[in-house]
Amino acid sequence: MRHTIGILALQGDFEKHAEQLTSLNIETIQVRKPETLEKCRGLIIPGGESTTLTKLFDIYGFYEPIREFSRNHPVMGTCAGMIMLAAEADDYRISPLSLIDISVRRNAYGRQINSFVTNVDTPFLGESETFRAIFIRAPQIERVGPDVEILIEYKGNPVMVRNKNIFALAFHPELTHDPRIHQYFSEA
């Protein structure tokens, strides 16, 4: 049985995701070409820059292989990775995968200097549980489809959502020394 979680390593902070999973004794592999998905039981698409990710997905031919993979494997996208999973993004330069029915707005929380850290309620991790969420030029989820479950909200907006095996987060769970969200994903 495949037990390795793949981390898309085209761009962005993929190493931090690997550290988080390693702390849970979960094996990881850096995914730089579509064939590597064959070795994975799940995939993380890290943050970075969604316009660049769009170009790299095209160049390396990731669109169809990730869509195919997502039919029966868990996929989690964080920040720019979330933008790539969305049904719609507010920037014509981005071609999202449309794996989860959400519409997103890039950089909706402001520029780099407006990055912030806040504690959010995470009832799906247990009663009264919270998580220290780090937002860096974060996208906002402006619309969620009827099948999308909202797992975390911040100021009335969803910031972590799920539809079955697809997870999308506006913030960076890999930057907090707290592997609970990675653990939750790895159990999907």
Ligand SMILES: NC(=O)CC[C@H](N)C(=O)O
């Ligand atoms: N930290 C991030 O991933 C930022 C996302 C970036 N602002 C984008 O639009 O792609």
